[in-house]
Amino acid sequence: GMGLIVLHSGHFSKIFKKLMGTSCDLKWREAGENERLWVVQPNHPIAEGIGETIELEHEEMYGEHFDIPVPDELVFVSWFKGGEVFRSGCVFNRGQGKIFYFRPGHETFPTYYHADVQRVIKNAVNYVAPTKREQPIRGNVQPLESLD
Structure with a gap:
């Protein structure tokens, strides 16, 4: 019933690969190019407070094919200046737990200072948090009934 948020290159972490059951491999290019994240599920709690897109001036490109199972919910899709697209905001359900993968981020770019990126991460923390269940x-x- 625990939640998990996986950011950027965490797609290659042991736990994410184990939970996905795939190689989690993808295309990438470290070019510092523009990325536009499209909100494809605007009513999703993770997208709350985000407009139609998030614009990131300099990012590492990740491109399809991303070797993951089909997400249970797709919240964001990225487009890069070089023409590639990528499933950048994916929700997976595993038992009573939720997993959110969010692509933006790189150690050489200030991505995590971007207000919309911070908002998405905060929303995701609330979304994947365990809920009280009987x-x-x-x-x-x-x-349950008398055996007489």
Whole structure:
């Protein structure tokens, strides 16, 4: 029932690869080019407070094919100046837990200072947080109705 947020190159982390069951491989180019993230599910809680797009002036390009399962929900799709596109905001459900993968970020660019990127991450923290659920009763139990 725990949540997980995976940022940028965390797609190659052991835990993400294990949860996806794939190589999580992709195309990439470190060119510092413009990225436009399109909000493709504007009513999703992770996109709350974000306009139609997020513009990032300098980013590392990630391109398809991204070797992940089909996301349960796709919130953002990126377009790069070089013409590539990428599924940049993906939600996966695993049991009672939620996983959110968010592509932007690179150690040489100030991506995480961008107000919209910070907003997405804050929204994602709230979205993937565990929720209180009534736990099923297990073990040796009394019958629900009289056996008489």
